[in-house]
Amino acid sequence: MSMSMSSKDEFLFLKSGLDRLYGSLHYPGDGIKDNKIGYVLCQPFVTEQFKVYRILYNLCRYLADEGFTMLRFDYLGTGDSEGEFEGVDVNDWKKNVINAFNFMKDRRNLSRIGLIGCRLGSVWAALAAESLGSEVFRLALWDPVFDVHAYLYNQLRGNLSEQMIMYGKVVENREKLVERIESGQIVSVGGYEFAKGFYHSATKINILDNPPRLLTDLIVMKSASQSKEENTDDFKFLKIYQPDSNPSDIKLLPKEVNWELSKGYITFPEQTFRCIADSL
């Protein structure tokens, strides 16, 4: 394990419209050649972000040691940013990515700035990249999620687990939970308040069925052992933008990062970091 970091770090609040978002800038320290390339890291969904918090912190510092400038931030209503989770709207998070991108552009003297989307963060990164057009030099997606409805529906399992502990059985299935959300009630998923405003608008987004118009280089990174399958969403998405691509163009990462379960306290998956640095 190598953790000797010499990156420089700034912890700060940045503006996104009237809102303040918590973020951290990581850039090459003394003695490290600055490659003048920056990336905004678009974090995964709240439940996963919490579990991989330290990994993403270490990734940013690792990449800064490799010469990159990294900006990590919390979306509105998440982490240390302003706002309540139950009050957010999907447009807020896309806007947050754009504002973070512009913050980085103003703050650091960089020649190129890209976006890295982690899991569900890939959706907000892709939508922001569409708005930013050719300003974004590269969009890199790490274990991306494409269908927000399927993803959030799966997240509702968290509520079922809570019911199992509470009542010893599932009292309300996921269809019932969705009905309650749609009727304006708040439903807890792992303690996060799922509200209609967010759920209703988010579940209509599927960037595979309705791909955003991208004017940027695209990289898809997958934590998997092989990539021979053509029938994967990752490959289908890549093919939309790079018709000549083949499954081996998906960048493979070791299966070191578990987004959903925290069985240990893995904070520095070095092989994954190395592969990501090489891909960028």
Next chain:
Amino acid sequence: MREDVFSALHENGDYIRGIVTIPESNGLMNHGVIILGAGVNPRQSWHRLSVKIARLLSNAGFYALRIDPRGVGDSDGEIENIDPQQLEGFHDKVQTGLFTYDCQLALTKFKKDFNLNSLFIIGLCGGALTGLYLTEIIREIRGLIYIAGPVTLTTLDVSLPVHPAYARNMFYSYLKKVLNPVAWLRFLSGKSEYKTIFFLVRHKIYQFLGREKTILDRYAQRDSKNINENGDRTNHLNPMIPKAFLNYMDQCGDILFINAEIDQASWGFNNLFAPMYLTPGKPYKGRYNIEMVKKSNHTFSSIEAQKELLSLILNWMEKFNKK
């Protein structure tokens, strides 16, 4: 209310980082509260519970600080000499004071930066223990809220029975694996957690016989028979907890214990700690309160549990604003 980044410097050059929430109007009291999260979780805690607590108390006039100890969240450093695959090892370390010194540094700087007159601690799970240990070092803590803090060490918990609610949940998750060939492969190749499976099957039999609770009660009785020369139970109770508690009671601080009804930690509190140190006849009556959040799990994840927890915290803290 305003939020800013906070940092405290460790002697070795590492920064301990966090977020301070500053009240709009601090009145005349200048009270400060440090909120300590669970285990090795970042400073927001489960579903941003610490953020909610900080903002709630800030609106009531308190300065609130949430920090990451070294090796956690955004702070420098790493936690060394523990197998990263084994979360229990980290929990044990936290439960025996791994983060106490870092929190001491942060709290000392917090007090100085904001010229605070009185200090409070709120700790969740392992953070509750860190908070209790902190009262032994910073002997001016006026109040401590100890939320769902385990009184046993995690690695010793493996020999304790699982709380019935969690046992049921785990049983069903194992049941789902019955048709999974990979799970059978693990089972037949010696990789399964046989002890857990044995406990769960036994639990199911007891549940079937309507004697679910007797398993827990038998363990509590067995623990009560293991008493050392000082009169302390020695079997599962983390010995650092009574020591720190008794020290704190010798000072002038107050303590509020908040437990979750459906939680292994509550069982330990009610059966291993409370009978020994809080039952009638013991001193310190009036210095502590015990509250139970009904129908709540360990992380207070339901909307109702969160509301009740926040209400309990605010009501208890507000009495200090009136003093």
